[in-house]
Amino acid sequence: MADLTTVSEGEARLVSARDLLRVSNLRVRFQTPHGDVDAVRGISFAVGREETVGILGESGSGKSVSVGAVMGLLDSPPAKIKGEIRYGGLDLVQAPIRETRRIHGDRIAMINQDAVTSLNPGLTVGYQVAELFRVHRPGTSRGDARRKAAELLDRVKIPSARDRLNSYPHEFSGGMSQRVMIAMAIALEPEILIADEPTTALDVTVQAQIMQLLAELREQTGMALILITHDLGVVAESVEKVLVMYAGQIVERGPTAEIIDRPAHPYTAGLLASVPRTEHKDRKLEAIKGAPPVMSAIPPGCAFHPRCGWCRAACRKDAPELTAIEKFRDSACHFATEVYRG
Amino acid sequence: MAAEVAAGEERQARISGRDLVRALMREPMALLAVLFLFCLALAALFADWIAPYDPLMPNIFSGRLPPLSEAKGMTGDIQFHILGTDALGRDMLTRLLYGAQASVSVGVIAVAASGTIGTVLGLIAGYYGGRIETFIMRTVDGVMAVPSLLVALFVLFLIGGGLFNMILIFTFVRWVVYARLARGITLSYRESSFVEAARAIGARDSRIIFRHILPNMISPLLVLATLEVALLILAEAGLSFLGFGLQPPAPSWGLMVARGREYLREAWWMITFPGLAIFLTTLSLNLLANWLRTITDPLQRWRWLI
Amino acid sequence: MAKAASESAAVGEPLFKVENLVKHFEVRDGSLLGGGSKVIRAVDDVSFTLHRGETLGIVGESGCGKSTLARVLLRLVEPTSGKAHLEGENIFDLNKHEMRLRRRRLQIIFQDPFASLNPRMTVAEIVREPWAIFPGEVPRREWHDRVVELLKRVGLNADDAHRHPHQFSGGQRQRIGIARSLALNPEIVICDEPVSALDVSIQAQVINLLEEIQDEFGLSYIFIAHDLSIVRHISDRVAVMYLGKFIELGNWRDIYESPTHPYTQALLSAAPSIDAAERRQRIILEGEVPSPLSPPTGCRFRTRCHRAEDRCASEEPELSLRGGRQLCACHFAAPMPA
Numbered sequence: 005m006a007d008l009t010t011v012s013e014g015e016a017r018l019v020s021a022r023d024l025l026r027v028s029n030l031r032v033r034f035q036t037p038h039g040d041v042d043a044v045r046g047i048s049f050a051v052g053r054e055e056t057v058g059i060l061g062e063s064g065s066g067k068s069v070s071v072g073a074v075m076g077l078l079d080s081p082p083a084k085i086k087g088e089i090r091y092g093g094l095d096l097v098q099a100p101i102r103e104t105r106r107i108h109g110d111r112i113a114m115i116n117q118d119a120v121t122s123l124n125p126g127l128t129v130g131y132q133v134a135e136l137f138r139v140h141r142p143g144t145s146r147g148d149a150r151r152k153a154a155e156l157l158d159r160v161k162i163p164s165a166r167d168r169l170n171s172y173p174h175e176f177s178g179g180m181s182q183r184v185m186i187a188m189a190i191a192l193e194p195e196i197l198i199a200d201e202p203t204t205a206l207d208v209t210v211q212a213q214i215m216q217l218l219a220e221l222r223e224q225t226g227m228a229l230i231l232i233t234h235d236l237g238v239v240a241e242s243v244e245k246v247l248v249m250y251a252g253q254i255v256e257r258g259p260t261a262e263i264i265d266r267p268a269h270p271y272t273a274g275l276l277a278s279v280p281r282t283e284h285k286d287r288k289l290e291a292i293k294g295a296p297p298v299m300s301a302i303p304p305g306c307a308f309h310p311r312c313g314w315c316r317a318a319c320r321k322d323a324p325e326l327t328a329i330e331k332f333r334d335s336a337c338h339f340a341t342e343v344y345r346g
Numbered sequence: 347m348a349a350e351v352a353a354g355e356e357r358q359a360r361i362s363g364r365d366l367v368r369a370l371m372r373e374p375m376a377l378l379a380v381l382f383l384f385c386l387a388l389a390a391l392f393a394d395w396i397a398p399y400d401p402l403m404p405n406i407f408s409g410r411l412p413p414l415s416e417a418k419g420m421t422g423d424i425q426f427h428i429l430g431t432d433a434l435g436r437d438m439l440t441r442l443l444y445g446a447q448a449s450v451s452v453g454v455i456a457v458a459a460s461g462t463i464g465t466v467l468g469l470i471a472g473y474y475g476g477r478i479e480t481f482i483m484r485t486v487d488g489v490m491a492v493p494s495l496l497v498a499l500f501v502l503f504l505i506g507g508g509l510f511n512m513i514l515i516f517t518f519v520r521w522v523v524y525a526r527l528a529r530g531i532t533l534s535y536r537e538s539s540f541v542e543a544a545r546a547i548g549a550r551d552s553r554i555i556f557r558h559i560l561p562n563m564i565s566p567l568l569v570l571a572t573l574e575v576a577l578l579i580l581a582e583a584g585l586s587f588l589g590f591g592l593q594p595p596a597p598s599w600g601l602m603v604a605r606g607r608e609y610l611r612e613a614w615w616m617i618t619f620p621g622l623a624i625f626l627t628t629l630s631l632n633l634l635a636n637w638l639r640t641i642t643d644p645l646q647r648w649r650w651l652i
Numbered sequence: 653m654a655k656a657a658s659e660s661a662a663v664g665e666p667l668f669k670v671e672n673l674v675k676h677f678e679v680r681d682g683s684l685l686g687g688g689s690k691v692i693r694a695v696d697d698v699s700f701t702l703h704r705g706e707t708l709g710i711v712g713e714s715g716c717g718k719s720t721l722a723r724v725l726l727r728l729v730e731p732t733s734g735k736a737h738l739e740g741e742n743i744f745d746l747n748k749h750e751m752r753l754r755r756r757r758l759q760i761i762f763q764d765p766f767a768s769l770n771p772r773m774t775v776a777e778i779v780r781e782p783w784a785i786f787p788g789e790v791p792r793r794e795w796h797d798r799v800v801e802l803l804k805r806v807g808l809n810a811d812d813a814h815r816h817p818h819q820f821s822g823g824q825r826q827r828i829g830i831a832r833s834l835a836l837n838p839e840i841v842i843c844d845e846p847v848s849a850l851d852v853s854i855q856a857q858v859i860n861l862l863e864e865i866q867d868e869f870g871l872s873y874i875f876i877a878h879d880l881s882i883v884r885h886i887s888d889r890v891a892v893m894y895l896g897k898f899i900e901l902g903n904w905r906d907i908y909e910s911p912t913h914p915y916t917q918a919l920l921s922a923a924p925s926i927d928a929a930e931r932r933q934r935i936i937l938e939g940e941v942p943s944p945l946s947p948p949t950g951c952r953f954r955t956r957c958h959r960a961e962d963r964c965a966s967e968e969p970e971l972s973l974r975g976g977r978q979l980c981a982c983h984f985a986a987p988m989p990a
Contacts, residue, residue, distance in 0.1 A: 062852060179940050207878070207940075208713065208878065208880070208919060208922045209713065209918060210940055211924075212922035212934060212937075213937070234851070234852055237923065237925050237926055238924045240925065240926040241924045264926050271853075275853060276926065279852075280859070280881045280882055280885030281881070282908070284885075285904075288860050289860055289885065290856065291853070291854075291859075292853040295824070295853075296851060298821075538767055539764055539768035542760075542762070542768075543760070543768050543769075543832065546759060547759070547785060547833075547835075548753070548755040548785050548786060548836075562770070562772060
């Protein structure tokens with residue numbers, strides 16, 4: 005690992021022997037009829053065994069595209085992927101599909117926001133769960149696969165699981181469908197579970213159920229979790245570590261509690277300040293001005309500078325690197341220390 | 347995820363005139379089709395000026411001359427027949443040009459009439475629902491259930507052929523396709539937020555229908571109408587061929603094919619050129635429709651055409 | 653009386669009084685052999701009073717009927733029964749023409765900033781459409797200036813008038829929608845999830861704008877949302893809705909700081925928060941909201957309620973004062989144990 009010399013202190017900790025997944029300088033470019041669009045612009049991060057990592061960002065921040073690249077979900081073309089996604093001894097960007105197939109959906113599994121449409125409406129839920137074993141574990145008998153499917157539905161707390169095997173997806177509510185998706189994701193005992201906005205489409209009370217279920221399953225299996233979300237509250241309550249993404253780059257990262265307590269990037273600080281709190285009831289909310297850039301027109305220099313209160317001449321010209329400001333804390337801002345000190 | 351990006355871009359794809367021309371340049375087949383149709387429209391409009399000779403006057407000196415022949419006209423002048431002449435010695439090119447006039451006017455007028463009637467009824471059915479909708483849509487089902495060419499044949503047999511009668515009967519059998527399309531789209535927009543917003547600011551039904559819903563279905567209607575013009579031009583040719591459409595000596599592509607068939611062996615050009623005209627016109631219209639369909643909101647609107 | 657207590661925080665005189673509002677939708681049974689029709693009780697006996705200048709927040713999960721309530725109050729959907737007095741005049745009694753004229757007093761801001769603007773119209777056409785509908789409201793020669801004025805007020809530029817909605821971001825489109833709703837100088841604006849489709853960093857901007865124009869134009873808001881912290885921020889009073897009914901209604905502080913209905917308590921505890929101090933003992937509800945086609949007998953929440961007893965199945969609790977300062981519809985209303 006010669007490239008270790010160039011990474012920051014925070015990253016050095018992340019890139020350790022315990023790492024399951026290591027993403028280095030990942031870039032994703034989409035070729036569209038209107039020109040090329042850079043969705044992910046050089047991000048690096050690592051996920052260790054049993055770790056929980058949140059990727060926080062708004063629409064267009066590149067958070068979903070990043071994990072799409074990790075999961076091999078991006079069609080090429082139009083996507084052009086550069087960089088390295090290392091899992092085990094394998095670079096998932098370069099490896100041939102017959103090798104990555106053993107990883108995706110098996111060692112690294114994913115659930116997404118739209119559970120209801122992720123299930124095939126024409127097949128029973130039981131068939132779809134059992135199919136996983138028959139595809140990824142050839143040799144599993146039909147009966148075994150079905151028995152395992154029932155166990156799984158039971159594990160994700162679907163009531164009377166055995167009977168529900170014969171149900172079709174439309175007979176399941178949004179929350180129940182998400183449970184089925186989770187059952188399918190954990191079926192092959194993955195080491196990493198990627199959850200892309202798993203509760204965004206759900207109601208608050210159902211969201212609480214699903215997040216609790218995920219936490220319990222993690223405790224039982226020890227799998228690592230990568231949680232993609234735009235919701236600060238969800239991040240605050242369910243992951244140890246967080247990467248904040250803006251315009252295709254990581255702008256801040258570190259332990260969740262510390263970042264929420266003391267953000268070191270003006271964007272993170274702005275997000276936190278814009279959340280309505282009881283004690284600020286009679287005050288105006290502190291909104292971030294402007295809107296996130298569209299991927300096809302990312303501002304030069306620091307991508308956040310048009311919306312930033314700290315913006316100086318340097319910010320319009322030079323893009324700040326992600327650098328350590330303290331142990332385990334990185335920020336990509338020319339004034340990171342000042343923001344951090346408040 | 348790529349779709350996500352594409353969708354974002356797509357939303358911006360509102361088409362200006364200049365974009366349209368640029369897009370056309372990238373699509374050679376569509377460009378050729380548009381050029382052909384443009385020439386055809388000009389030919390039909392200005393047949394009186396462009397056509398070299400009289401379309402109806404027979405000429406005993408010049409029957410069945412092959413293309414690129416010269417012959418003496420009835421008044422003694424020398425006539426050049428670039429596409430040859432028919433059995434009665436009339437210039438093929440002239441008759442093709444006047445035939446275009448017949449085909450284009452049947453196609454365009456009948457489509458305009460049936461399109462207007464069908465769209466308005468479809469809008470009303472979709473917007474108001476209830477009994478009005480049931481009445482309109484059951485009528486549509488009824489008209490759709492009978493084979494339209496057979497009906498046309500039968501009615502034309504009763505009331506006699508001719509341009510006007512054909513347009514009348516085509517309008518009567520084809521308004522239903524627009525009614526279905528318009529109703530389907532109206533249903534999808536009736537509950538949309540921008541229609542609710544219009545209602546919330548006090549807009550009357552007529553305003554909502556014509557100002558808010560109708561403009562949003564122009565592109566799919568245009569695609570449908572283009573295909574319908576092709577269909578009606580074929581139908582006109584077919585009916586005329588069978589003797590129920592335009593009556594001789596009126597110039598019509600269908601009639602020309604019918605007459606040319608008798609001389610298939612001796613005079614290939616008599617059937618080939620009108621046949622080619624029909625083929626190229628309908629092909630161009632279909633190409634144009636396909637291109638329009640992809641260019642105007644590929645994500646949304648085309649699905650109403652299935 | 654009961655009402656007076658819960659509405660003590662109200663700002664001005666009563667403006668809009670809704671009584672026993674009911675909206676049932678009939679749905680055909682799926683069966684081929686005729687079958688019966690079933691009734692969805694989307695809004696079932698809702699009563700409240702909106703005061704001049706106040707914001708009434710309505711929270712609830714999807715399917716609770718809050719969006720239907722908004723549409724019925726505007727008569728975009730006709731009510732099944734009930735009354736809605738706008739300063740003494742029941743708007744449900746008005747004929748189509750009379751209702752059209754009252755619309756200028758009641759406006760709505762929609763959730764989806766993409767779907768709520770006609771893609772074929774320019775911003776100017778959208779904002780000034782109300783004046784085309786009500787001639788005499790604003791003389792035609794003033795249209796341009798007034799459009800520009802409104803656009804500037806909501807934070808857009810004069811040049812934006814000639815652009816189309818697709819050229820704007822979600823937040824900007826929501827501003828266009830706000831400008832349109834202000835064009836007729838309404839008194840009441842119903843905000844139906846106005847920020848839930850927006851990015852987090854944009855939500856605060858729009859909330860601030862809504863608060864500013866409320867003061868400037870003297871608006872009263874009915875603010876419908878599922879985001880609890882936003883409703884807390886903007887509302888004077890808050891109603892919690894569950895399966896078509898208000899189950900708790902009162903001053904925002906009473907609802908948020910000492911809720912007495914078990915559903916309100918569960919809902920508040922379930923919302924993830926960035927403030928460690930705000931995190932409460934989480935109450936995880938069992939199951940999901942029952943279908944409004946066949947709501948439980950008695951209290952509609954009883955199937956998921958940890959306090960439920962036999963009485964809850966037979967006797968439906970009224971929304972009334974039960975020990976706290978707010979109205980609550982629970983036989984066993986009680987603050988949460990500390």
